Structures are given as C-alpha cells and as structure tokens.
Amino acid sequence: ELKVEQNPLFLSMQEGKNYTIYCNYSTTSDRLYWYRQDPGKSLESLFVLLSNGAVKQEGRLMASLDTKARLSTLHITAAVHDLSATYFCAATSGTYKYIFGTGTRLKVLA
Amino acid sequence: SAVISQKPSRDICQRGTSLTIQCQVDSQVTMMFWYRQQPGQSLTLIATANQGSEATYESGFVIDKFPISRPNLTFSTLTVSNMSPEDSSIYLCSVDQVGTEAFFGQGTRLTVV
Numbered sequence: 340e341l342k343v344e345q346n347p348l349f350l351s352m353q354e355g356k357n358y359t360i361y362c363n364y365s366t367t368s369d370r371l372y373w374y375r376q377d378p379g380k381s382l383e384s385l386f387v388l389l390s391n392g393a394v395k396q397e398g399r400l401m402a403s404l405d406t407k408a409r410l411s412t413l414h415i416t417a418a419v420h421d422l423s424a425t426y427f428c429a430a431t432s433g434t435y436k437y438i439f440g441t442g443t444r445l446k447v448l449a
Numbered sequence: 450s451a452v453i454s455q456k457p458s459r460d461i462c463q464r465g466t467s468l469t470i471q472c473q474v475d476s477q478v479t480m481m482f483w484y485r486q487q488p489g490q491s492l493t494l495i496a497t498a499n500q501g502s503e504a505t506y507e508s509g510f511v512i513d514k515f516p517i518s519r520p521n522l523t524f525s526t527l528t529v530s531n532m533s534p535e536d537s538s539i540y541l542c543s544v545d546q547v548g549t550e551a552f553f554g555q556g557t558r559l560t561v562v
Contacts, residue, residue, distance in 0.1 A: 372550060381541060382492075382553045384450075427491065435480050435545045439492040 341366050341432045345440035353448050355417050360443045362411040362428035371411045372429045372437070373402050382427065386413075418447045451476055451544050455554035462532055462561050469528045470557045472542030477522035482543040482551070483515070492541065498525045532561045 342365040352358050362371070370389055374382040386395045388404035388411060395402050399422065401414045411428055428440040452475040462468050472481065483495040495515055496504040504517040518526045529536050542554040 370550075379558070381555045384550055384552065387550045429492075429551075435482070435497070435551075436494060437482075437492075437543075437545075437551055438494075442491050 341368065341430060341438045343428060343430050343438045343440040345428055345443050347443060348441060349444050349446075351446045351448060352415075352418050354419055357417065358415050360413040360415075360426055360428075360445075362413070362430075362440050364409050364411075364430040364438075366409075366432060368406070368409070368430035368432050370431045371404050372431075373400075373411070373413050374427045374429065376425045376427065376442075378424075385426075415445075420447050420449055423447045451478065451546055451552045453542055453544060453552055453554035455542050455557055457557055458555060459558040460560070462559065464533050464561055466532055467528055467530045468532065468559060469526050470540055470542070472525045472527070472554055474523045474544055476546075478544040478546060479522070480545055481519065481525045482545070483517065483525075483527045484541040484543060484553075486539040486541060486556070488538070495527070495540075529559065532559075534561045537561045 344363045346361050373385040376382050386402040391406040393404045399416045404411045423446050425442045425444045427442045429437045454473045456471045481498045484492040486492050494507050495510045496506045498504045498517045498519040500519045500522050516528045537560050539556045539558050541556045543551045545551045
C-alpha cells in the first residue's frame with residue numbers, strides 16, 4: 340500500500356532564507372505532485388513530476404524527483420511572505436488514486 | 450485545465466440531517482473523486498465516482514454514510530448522511546484529466562452542530 344510522508348510538518352522561516360520540504364513515498368509511484376493550499380481555499384497545482392531526475396522550477400520554488408530513492412523535494416529560494424501556505428505532495432501508483440502527504444505548513448516571517 | 454464548480458461552498462448543519470454537495474465540471478471526465486479534509490489534516494480519498502457504475506469506496510467509508518451519484522460525465526453529488534460533529538470537514542471534488550494531474554473544486558466547508 341502506497342504511503343506518503345512529508346517533513347517537516349511545520350516550517351517557520353525568515354524572508355530571504357532557503358529551505359527544502361521533503362516527500363518520501365513507500366512504493367513505486369508513476370507520478371508525483373506538489374500542491375499549494377491557502378487557508379480556507381482549495382488546492383492549487385504547482386508541479387507534476389513524471390520521471391526520475393525530473394526538475395521543475397516556477398519562481399522561487401523548485402521541485403525534483405528521485406524515483407530510486409522514492410523522494411521528492413520542494414526547494415524554496417529566498418522566501419517571501421507570499422509563499423506562506425500549506426504545501427502537499429501526492430503520489431499515484433498505477434491508478435488515478437492520489438495519496439497525499441501530511442502537508443507542510445509554511446510560515447514566512449518578515 | 451478543468452474548471453470545477455462545487456456547491457455549496459459552506460454550510461452549517463444540524464446533527465442527524467443530511468447534506469448533498471454538488472460538483473460540476475466544464476468538460477467530460479471519466480473519473481471524479483471525492484476527498485475529505487478534516488481540520489488541520491491532509492486529504493483522504495472517500496470514493497471514486499464512475500459514470501454508469503457504482504462508486505468505489507475507500508477503506509473506512511461506506512455507501513450508506515456517503516452515497517454518491519454520477520448521472521453523467523460532467524456532474525456528481527456526494528451526500529453526507531446522518532451527520533455528526535465528527536463529519537465537520539472540507540469536502541473536495543476532484544477530476545484527473547487523461548492521467549495528467551488532478552484538479553480540485555473550491556471545496557465545501559461543512560460544520561455540524
């Protein structure tokens with residue numbers, strides 16, 4: 340059974356700093372996703388990672404996938420307050436069923 | 450990307466009553482999904498709604514509590530039956546287009562009092 344773990348659960352960081360959120364999954368997965376959720380809002384798709392070594396970047400966020408290690412990372416560069424949100428990773432395994440990680444609640448302090 | 454409209458966006462309901470949540474998609478999709486997000490928690494899949502067949506429920510969720518309809522390829526409903534305060538959550542509708550990525554409705558925030 341596919342399980343997805345994220346760490347850290349909570350992250351408080353200063354503006355301008357860099358940090359990485361980790362997403363581990365337990366069995367082979369076809370696809371890995373990153374979503375952002377603002378308080379009281381739905382999920383916004385950030386990245387879709389489809390193959391080993393995939394790297395995608397959008398603004399201050401960069402996501403990567405290592406299928407051999409069953410690990411994806413979401414790296415934040417020079418954080419700004421607007422990045423404060425909860426970030427979820429999700430994996431799928433041969434089906435359309437998404438298994439979500441626990442989420443990382445990020446707070447960027449001015 | 451798919452545009453998904455969910456109604457209602459929020460509701461406060463009395464325990465013992467039922468609420469039906471509607472999900473409308475702007476294009477035809479094979480599979481629609483219903484998730485629950487309890488306060489401060491991650492998303493848990495309730496069931497997969499397929500057009501023309503019974504919904505497939507995940508472990509811990511049963512049809513009597515969460516009946517689902519899927520009358521066509523653009524619409525689905527989820528009913529939360531005989532509600533208790535433990536059902537207070539955000540309920541999200543989702544579609545996965547051609548195995549690319551999942552898109553989510555804006556969610557229904559349910560409070561049971």
